[in-house]
Amino acid sequence: MNAVPERLTSKPSWLITQLATHARRLAADGQAATGSGAYHYRVLATLQEFGESSQIEIARRGNLDRSDVVAAINELAEEGFVDRTADPADRRRNLVRLTRAGTQQLRRMDRVLDKVQDDLLEPLSPGERATLIRLLTRLLVHHRPDAVGQLSR
Amino acid sequence: MNAVPERLTSKPSWLITQLATHARRLAADGQAATGSGAYHYRVLATLQEFGESSQIEIARRGNLDRSDVVAAINELAEEGFVDRTADPADRRRNLVRLTRAGTQQLRRMDRVLDKVQDDLLEPLSPGERATLIRLLTRLLVHHRPDAVGQLSR
DNA sequence: TGCCAATGTTTGTGAGACCAACGATAGCGA
DNA sequence: TCGCTATCGTTGGTCTCACAAACATTGGCA
Numbered sequence: 001m002n003a004v005p006e007r008l009t010s011k012p013s014w015l016i017t018q019l020a021t022h023a024r025r026l027a028a029d030g031q032a033a034t035g036s037g038a039y040h041y042r043v044l045a046t047l048q049e050f051g052e053s054s055q056i057e058i059a060r061r062g063n064l065d066r067s068d069v070v071a072a073i074n075e076l077a078e079e080g081f082v083d084r085t086a087d088p089a090d091r092r093r094n095l096v097r098l099t100r101a102g103t104q105q106l107r108r109m110d111r112v113l114d115k116v117q118d119d120l121l122e123p124l125s126p127g128e129r130a131t132l133i134r135l136l137t138r139l140l141v142h143h144r145p146d147a148v149g150q151l152s153r
Numbered sequence: 154m155n156a157v158p159e160r161l162t163s164k165p166s167w168l169i170t171q172l173a174t175h176a177r178r179l180a181a182d183g184q185a186a187t188g189s190g191a192y193h194y195r196v197l198a199t200l201q202e203f204g205e206s207s208q209i210e211i212a213r214r215g216n217l218d219r220s221d222v223v224a225a226i227n228e229l230a231e232e233g234f235v236d237r238t239a240d241p242a243d244r245r246r247n248l249v250r251l252t253r254a255g256t257q258q259l260r261r262m263d264r265v266l267d268k269v270q271d272d273l274l275e276p277l278s279p280g281e282r283a284t285l286i287r288l289l290t291r292l293l294v295h296h297r298p299d300a301v302g303q304l305s306r
Numbered sequence: 307t308g309c310c311a312a313t314g315t316t317t318g319t320g321a322g323a324c325c326a327a328c329g330a331t332a333g334c335g336a
Numbered sequence: 337t338c339g340c341t342a343t344c345g346t347t348g349g350t351c352t353c354a355c356a357a358a359c360a361t362t363g364g365c366a
Contacts, residue, residue, distance in 0.1 A: 004214055004216065005198040005201070005202040005203070005214065006202065006302075007198040007202065007263070008195065008215070008216075009302055011270055012176075012270055012273055012282075012286055013177075013180060013270060013273060015286065015290060015293055016169060016173045016176050017173045017176055017177060017353095018216070018293055018297060018300045019169055019173070019289060019292055020169045020172070020173030020174075021353080021354075022293075022296050022297055023165075024166075024170060024322085026166070027166060028321080038321080038322080039321090042158075042161065045158040045161060048160070049158040049159065049160065050158070054345095055345065056343080056344060061157055061158065062157070063157065063161075063171070064323090065324060065325085066344075066345070066346090067345085067346070067347075067348085068322085068323080068324085069345090070345065070346055070347085090343095091330080092343060092344045093331095093344065093345080094344085110160070113164065113166070117165055120166055120169075120292070120296075121165055122295065123291055124292070131288065132165065132288045132289075133165055133168065135281060135284065135285045136165070136172060136285075137168060138276055138277065139172055139277070140175075142275065143172070144172075146157075147162075147171045148157060149157035149162055170322095174322085174323070177323095177352080181352085190352080191352080191353080192353085207314095208313075209312080209313060209314080217354090218354065218356090219314070220314085220316075220317085220355080220356090221353085221354080222314090223316085224315095243312095243313085244361080244362060244363085246313065246314085247314070
């Protein structure tokens with residue numbers, strides 16, 4: 001009754017894109033309560049792990065377009081989660097850093113996203129989860145080394 | 154230099170969504186030459202495997218919104234790939250069926266998408282590919298049984 | 307007969323990933 | 337030192353995918 005063409009369900013690209021849509025939904029549902037979204041999380045995470053950065057650095061490290069970084073930082077700054085100041089050493093750049101409130105927001109989002117991972121992988125055993133992560137990582141390293149922190153040579 | 158926050162790369166949801174973006178790009182690149190897109194493929198595949206259908210059936214089987222089916226079928230009909238006629242037995246419904254040209258278009262898209270699967274899984278051995286497909290399918294069956302042709306309750 | 311449900315359709319929204327262009331500023335080679 | 341080129345932030349788009357709201361037409365049914 002609810003059959004889906006085998007042409008679709010047999011394709012890895014179908015499995016991956018459909019699962020990605022579901023993962024995004026889980027994340028969006030959880031993040032709704034935090035008031036920030038996926039782009040905001042990438043910015044906050046980048047700042048936390050690498051410290052004060054220019055917007056272009058945030059874009060490269062978080063795999064974002066620099067124009068999207070502008071919008072995300074506008075919103076984060078408005079809520080007091082980041083601090084944006086002109087770089088005195090290079091007036092083309094802004095220096096962005098996490099505030100205390102931003103660090104707390106990141107922690108909130110971390111909790112939410114950790115739960116998302118659990119929900120997402122729920123049906124798999126720990127060993128299967130590790131296998132899946134390993135295979136997915138290999139594919140991503142192969143296709144988009146820059147999205148996994150690999151030097152693209 | 155191109156480091157990515159470990160907070161991101163360690164999350165399955167990151168791996169899956171980033172890989173999905175890449176898969177969509179591969180598919181879009183390949184499909185550009187065919188003139189049809191992902192929604193069109195879902196419609197054509199559904200018609201081929203289940204035969205003449207109403208739009209609501211196409212929507213349910215191809216996991217599409219019925220309003221998106223309207224647009225896709227408009228475009229497919231304009232190119233002569235499908236045929237849309239009012240159902241004499243239920244005038245609320247349209248009966249949509251594949252034309253000869255539509256069958257050929259589906260074959261073209263199949264070839265493109267088969268190559269996409271190969272590109273996508275390239276770094277994995279046949280055994281690893283099977284493992285990945287098995288794990289992804291289990292996750293999707295668990296979270297969105299309707300997207301894999303499973304009865305949802 | 308009168309009401310509710312199903313179907314197709316129109317219109318719109320929001321997220322995510324991009325792209326092009328522009329002004330200001332730096333850096334560098336002649 | 338001058339002039340060219342590159343970089344950075346910013347603005348203002350585009351496109352795809354997923355989905356929600358509302359409406360008219362038609363069927364089914366109490």
